[in-house]
Amino acid sequence: MVANSETALSVDSCSKCGGPVKDQPFAKTEQGYCCESCYLEMQTTKDWQQERIKTETVLAEVLASAIDLREHETGLHSKRVACHTLELARQCYPNDPELLRQIYxxxxxxxxxxxxxxxxILLKGGPLTESEWKVMRTHPEKGYQIMSQIPDMQVAADIVFSHEERFDGSGYPRGLAGDAIPWGARLFAVIDTLDAMTSDRPYREGMLFDIAKAEIQRMAGVQFDPEAVELFLQAEPVMRRMVSLKCGTAVIP
Structure with missing residues (x-):
C-alpha cells in the first residue's frame, strides 16, 4: 500500500535497511515505512519462512517417531503428548505462536x-540395576546438549532438560522443585502421565480416563504443579476427547 503524500514527506529512510527512500515510501511495516526493495524481499522470504517452519516441524516429528520406534513405544506417543501439552499451553499463551511452537x-x-x-539398558526387559539407572538418568542432559545446538530453541531445550523433574524436587537430573522447573515441563509432566496411564502396554490395557484423572489429582503438589493440574481439569472435555481418539488433534503453530 503506497503511503499518502503527507506521510511521504516525513519519511526519508527505510525502516528495514536504513537506506534513503526515493520519492515516497512503498509500504508500511510494524516498524514504520520501507522501500520497495525491502518490501519485495519480505514478500519472498515470508513464503520461504513458512515453508521452512513446516519442513522443520515434519523433520522433528519424523525424528520423534524414530525415537518411539527404537524404544518400542506405542503408537504416536511423542506426537500425542506434544499435541496434548500444546492444548494446555494455549490456555496460557493464546497470542504467542513462537512460544507455543517451542513448547510443542x-x-x-x-x-x-x-x-x-x-x-x-534402554530395551532391557527386566528391572534396571542402580548402575543402569544412573546411565538412564543421563538422557535429559544428553537431550539438552542436542537441542541447545538449535538456534532460538532455548525454551524447547529447557523442557527436554527438565521433563523428568518432579514438583516436590524428587525428580532428575537436577532435582529441581516448584517454580524452578520450566513451566512447559510442568505442563508436559501432567500430559506424559496421562498418556502413559491411558495407553495399552504389553503387560496391561490402557486405563480409563477417570482413573488417570484421579491419579493426577492425587499427585498434585507432589509429582505435578497444582496449577498445571488445574489447567488440565479445565481442559478436561478436550483432553477426554483426545485420549479417546488416541491421536493428536491439535493444530500446530
Missing part, C-alpha cells in the same frame, strides 16, 4: 537424549 518441540522431542542410551 520440547514436548515432541522430550526423549531425544535416549539416542545416547545403549540398547542393552
Amino acid at each position: 518441540w520440547g514436548a515432541l522431542l522430550h526423549d531425544i537424549g535416549k539416542i545416547g542410551i545403549p540398547d542393552a
Whole structure:
C-alpha cells in the first residue's frame, strides 16, 4: 500500500535497511515505512519462512517417531503428548505462536537424549540395576546438549532438560522443585502421565480416563504443579476427547 503524500514527506529512510527512500515510501511495516526493495524481499522470504517452519516441524516429528520406534513405544506417543501439552499451553499463551511452537518441540522431542542410551539398558526387559539407572538418568542432559545446538530453541531445550523433574524436587537430573522447573515441563509432566496411564502396554490395557484423572489429582503438589493440574481439569472435555481418539488433534503453530 503506497503511503499518502503527507506521510511521504516525513519519511526519508527505510525502516528495514536504513537506506534513503526515493520519492515516497512503498509500504508500511510494524516498524514504520520501507522501500520497495525491502518490501519485495519480505514478500519472498515470508513464503520461504513458512515453508521452512513446516519442513522443520515434519523433520522433528519424523525424528520423534524414530525415537518411539527404537524404544518400542506405542503408537504416536511423542506426537500425542506434544499435541496434548500444546492444548494446555494455549490456555496460557493464546497470542504467542513462537512460544507455543517451542513448547510443542520440547514436548515432541522430550526423549531425544535416549539416542545416547545403549540398547542393552534402554530395551532391557527386566528391572534396571542402580548402575543402569544412573546411565538412564543421563538422557535429559544428553537431550539438552542436542537441542541447545538449535538456534532460538532455548525454551524447547529447557523442557527436554527438565521433563523428568518432579514438583516436590524428587525428580532428575537436577532435582529441581516448584517454580524452578520450566513451566512447559510442568505442563508436559501432567500430559506424559496421562498418556502413559491411558495407553495399552504389553503387560496391561490402557486405563480409563477417570482413573488417570484421579491419579493426577492425587499427585498434585507432589509429582505435578497444582496449577498445571488445574489447567488440565479445565481442559478436561478436550483432553477426554483426545485420549479417546488416541491421536493428536491439535493444530500446530
